[in-house]
Amino acid sequence: MKKLFAILLALAMVLSLAACGGNDSGNSGDSGNAGGDSQQQEPAATPADEGEDQGGEAADIRVAMITDYGDITDQSFNQTTYEASKSWCEANGVEFTYYKPAGDSTAERVAMVEKAADEDYNVIVMPGFAFGETIAQVADVYPEITFIALDVSEGDLGGMAVPSNVYCAVYKEELCGYMAGVAAVKLGYTHLGYLGGMAVPAVQRFGYGFVQGVDAAAGELGVDATVEYVYGNQFFGDPDITAYADNWYQNLGVQAVFACGGGICTSAGEAAAKVPGTKVIGVDVDQSFTLDAAYGEGVTLTSAMKGLAATVNHMLDEVAAGNFANYGGKAEALGLVSGDDPSANYVLLPMDTTQWGDGFSQDDYKALVKDMFDGKITVSDDISAMPAVSNITVNDLGNIK
Numbered sequence: 001m002k003k004l005f006a007i008l009l010a011l012a013m014v015l016s017l018a019a020c021g022g023n024d025s026g027n028s029g030d031s032g033n034a035g036g037d038s039q040q041q042e043p044a045a046t047p048a049d050e051g052e053d054q055g056g057e058a059a060d061i062r063v064a065m066i067t068d069y070g071d072i073t074d075q076s077f078n079q080t081t082y083e084a085s086k087s088w089c090e091a092n093g094v095e096f097t098y099y100k101p102a103g104d105s106t107a108e109r110v111a112m113v114e115k116a117a118d119e120d121y122n123v124i125v126m127p128g129f130a131f132g133e134t135i136a137q138v139a140d141v142y143p144e145i146t147f148i149a150l151d152v153s154e155g156d157l158g159g160m161a162v163p164s165n166v167y168c169a170v171y172k173e174e175l176c177g178y179m180a181g182v183a184a185v186k187l188g189y190t191h192l193g194y195l196g197g198m199a200v201p202a203v204q205r206f207g208y209g210f211v212q213g214v215d216a217a218a219g220e221l222g223v224d225a226t227v228e229y230v231y232g233n234q235f236f237g238d239p240d241i242t243a244y245a246d247n248w249y250q251n252l253g254v255q256a257v258f259a260c261g262g263g264i265c266t267s268a269g270e271a272a273a274k275v276p277g278t279k280v281i282g283v284d285v286d287q288s289f290t291l292d293a294a295y296g297e298g299v300t301l302t303s304a305m306k307g308l309a310a311t312v313n314h315m316l317d318e319v320a321a322g323n324f325a326n327y328g329g330k331a332e333a334l335g336l337v338s339g340d341d342p343s344a345n346y347v348l349l350p351m352d353t354t355q356w357g358d359g360f361s362q363d364d365y366k367a368l369v370k371d372m373f374d375g376k377i378t379v380s381d382d383i384s385a386m387p388a389v390s391n392i393t394v395n396d397l398g399n400i401k
Contacts, residue, residue: 181213197261
């Protein structure tokens, strides 16, 4: 039964490639302080009453969500976006539905936009960089529709500027990658692996942030640490990648693997399950519930998360308040908005399920976030080359397939 569950999980997660999109947020240099592009306005307190009327009010909107490669049970981007959209609509008395494209092509995604438009939905939420070409084709055709695109950068639109009826949100993955790297080392894991999906910008930012965090923590503690660094060149696990992870855990002595790239985490989970005490670090959402259920209680050390639900709630609040004109035509990189409340940020670790310990407690995590927000700690988002390190060894082997 456990093996069957794992197979079903793998199939679901293979379909979910949105976990680490192909976007390039267009950032450069260091990130993490309280200023700059990582800042996001606070959600409107009373959605229907604030600001000049710009075509909103909850009674006037109908919300649809379109899935990307996966479905609403993928335990990742699609499911989180669906649940957040549905919950907001239920709480605000707004009609909601979702559409799943028949296949993985821009034409099939465009068809779902056309269907939503035909059925009079005027707010469409799209999770994943694969919607870039779709937006480029439909935004001008449906100027009356508001499009909220998660993990879609301006670069994903094929060279066009973000249309005025579109808002694009990308995330500062390097920040939560850094947090995960610090947490891993301070919790006693010093031989680590990074298993990326494809070497697209978001996956690279996660990985390079992770390396920087490992390096910083190892230097602070005065310990030796090693990161085995590879890309699977795909967003799903398979026997070849599982065998590679088996070698890491069983022969090289890797203690924890940050699996970043949709269903590729299934290979890390399968391999970790064979070596008691080894761990997996999840990505995008809190993957402990899924990974622990499939591969053993406690296998998930932590997860480097993006605030998908927070983005959905905030943007639907703003649309309902008639404030979308403040966001339309923009692509924003979301990161830290609070130094005092880590859960308020758009990049974070899970407070409830991270395996805190004496080496790295919740208070230590809060202090780390505070220092990052205040600019005492900066994290580079440069993905032109592997970050320079001073305290660790990085075995960068590129693509393994």
